[in-house]
Amino acid sequence: MVDASQTISDRIQERMDDLTRAERQLALSILENYPASGLGPLVALAKGADVSVPTVARMVNKLGYKGYADFQADLREELSAIAKGPIAKHETWTGAAPSEHILNRFTEAVIENIRNTMAHIDPVAFDEACAMVADQNRHLYIVGGRITHTLAEYLFLHMQVIRPNLTHVQSTSSTWPHYLLNAGEGDVFVIFDVRRYENNTLKLAQLARERGARIVLFTDHWRSPVHRMADICLTSQIIVPSAWDSATTTMLLLESMISAIQTLHWDSTKDRMQELEAIFDKTKLFRKFT
Structure with a gap:
């Protein structure tokens, strides 16, 4: 199960000690140019890290993903979130925000941020x-x-x-x-x-x-x-x-x-x-x- 509050980078670093030598080599290669490094084809990622294709598949599974496509989908979502300007951020919330008063909604969001951060x-x-x-x-x-x-x-x-x-x-x-x-x-x-x-x-x-x-x-x-x-x-x-x-x-x-x-x-x-x-x-x- 993937924790939505964590970035892929967080998950990689949290599990670094559990990775094999080849998987750790792959992880460091991903982090070196994160998140762009994981946006290309699986074969290209493996070649860039000098590891085998099965090594990529195993590490992605260890991070909680069913396959490389799911891994990339999360990575693209992260990249989209990073690039958002103020107008895009506002549109995200106005479409999904509940009807409660802004004081309560904002406070709940901040408290959740604090919990996840700590x-x-x-x-x-x-x-x-x-x-x-x-x-x-x-x-x-x-x-x-x-x-x-x-x-x-x-x-x-x-x-x-x-x-x-x-x-x-x-x-x-x-x-x-x-x-x-x-x-x-x-x-x-x-x-x-x-x-x-x-x-x-x-x-x-x-x-x-x-x-x-x-x-x-x-x-x-x-x-x-x-x-x-x-x-x-x-x-x-x-x-x-x-x-x-x-x-x-x-x-x-x-x-x-x-x-x-x-x-x-x-x-x-x-x-x-x-x-x-x-x-x-x-x-x-x-x-x-x-």
């Missing part, structure tokens, strides 16, 4: 990502895109309080090359990239990786192409009854990360908070009622 998050990988972002010996670069720049700004604002040695990278192609001048071995890039993935973001990730940087990626469950370069990939379910995808689950992961990082370095974070409050008092930025 069911597939690896706590060990999450903790490792938090440790990387918290490491003050590494310069931290935070990158967002056209929509996700709001998430990047949110993380950057909190990291400014918690730690020094960080940069908010503007994702426009005319400015971000300047930031790469100072990026080096072991530095950390936190990158946000969700469907309708941005070419600028992919190129930035490629160049950062070439300079020896490590990458923590926040993306959707179809996964940005940046995942092929990421050390850790944190995926979220994002579908809601709207022309736009939801950032709620991604924000949940992000705020959980912020909480974890402030705890890792609470003594220094507390000192920085107190110093910041003293500066706020001098600037009279906030009203005081006592």
Whole structure:
């Protein structure tokens, strides 16, 4: 039985330890150029991975499919979902949405997104990502895109309080090359990239990786192409009854990360908070009622 909440990529990685050597070789070949790698004929996929046709058939069965045609049908559905623009997303929901109030429908969709996301998050990988972002010996670069720049700004604002040695990278192609001048071995890039993935973001990730940087990626469950370069990939379910995808689950992961990082370095974070409050008092930025 195929779990509809999982992508084919998720299923492959979940079952990787159960695959034979040839099947694992095939799996890695599929993931290398996912999802396009699985859209061609079965024989072409086998040849590209340097495995036999029966190996393809066996692995597809292990993933829960009756045959290669079913596997490809799911893959095409994923590709279609990735490519959807706002109007197409809205039409999908208006045709299938129940009659209840939007507040209830939207909330139910978000709760289901959270359930599915939390069911597939690896706590060990999450903790490792938090440790990387918290490491003050590494310069931290935070990158967002056209929509996700709001998430990047949110993380950057909190990291400014918690730690020094960080940069908010503007994702426009005319400015971000300047930031790469100072990026080096072991530095950390936190990158946000969700469907309708941005070419600028992919190129930035490629160049950062070439300079020896490590990458923590926040993306959707179809996964940005940046995942092929990421050390850790944190995926979220994002579908809601709207022309736009939801950032709620991604924000949940992000705020959980912020909480974890402030705890890792609470003594220094507390000192920085107190110093910041003293500066706020001098600037009279906030009203005081006592």
